[in-house]
Amino acid sequence: MLLLQFSTSHYCRKARLALGYKGISYRVENLTPGIHALKLRPLTGLTTTPVLLPEVPGEVEAIADSTHILTFLDRYQPDPPLFPTEPNLRNEVNLLEDWLDESIGVATRFVYYDYRSGEGKALDPSLASQAVIQIVRKQYGMTPARVTLASDRLANALDALQRWEKAYLVGDRFTAADLTAAALLSPLARLPYYRQNYPWLFARIIEVHERCHEPLPPGLETDSLSV
Ligand SMILES: N[C@@H](CCC(=O)N[C@@H](CS)C(=O)NCC(=O)O)C(=O)O
DSSP states (O other): OEEEEOTTOHHHHHHHHHHHHHTOOOEEEEOOTTTHHHHHHHHHSSOOSOEEEOOOTTSOSOEESHHHHHHHHHHHOOSSOSSOSSHHHHHHHHHHHHHIIIIIHHHHHHHHHHHHHTTTGGGOOOHHHHHHHHHHHHHTTOOHHHHHHHHHHHHHHHHHTGGGGTSOSSTTSOOHHHHHHHHHHGGGGGOHHHHHHOHHHHHHHHHHHHHTTOOOOTTOTTOOOOO
8 A cells, every 4th residue: 555645744644553553564655745736636636645545456546534544444454443333432433533633633733833933943943844834834824813722622622532541532442533633632742831731642642653553753752751
């Protein structure tokens, strides 16, 4: 299989975690932001990464959207499962996954890029990096008021996810909900505020990466939970 990705995208991390969890071998192709759409639109009709090319006879050529990639992988190789078979639990996982994708992953992006262009500029002050950050901020309309809304949304989400400190998010086993939360909240590992106030979150993120055989995200590589 071939994963078309942006190497730094948390949605692409989600797809890599799922491939790693299933133990499926795959290659990655890192796309260049800006010209990525030229390659992706003819394949999927969309411009977002990740896109998975299964390279399996009889399967579709390309799968866009991390949620569709996860459901494809669960059908392609059911063991170990990402989605429960019990209908109520499955609905819960689907709802959580959709909320994390559509709301929390976006809020994380806002808060992360706001930090990288201000207080966290020292992480990479190079002109190239700062230019990319400014382009992303503009592309997604990251005004100060919207960043404030995003950070409030994250605070509520982290309260709602408290259960994760001690248990799986749904039922009594690992599911796509745990995997999605780990991927989409992982950029917060670079922000001292979250590291200080939510140590349990990063312990969970590390655990999920280890389970899925995926290298730890930036900020957690040394497996130290200190800031
Ligand atoms: N809901 C999508 C979101 C993916 C997404 O937002 N990807 C961003 C990178 S983090 C992207 O490729 N943006 C480029 C674009 O929209 O053209 C998913 O789960 O795959």
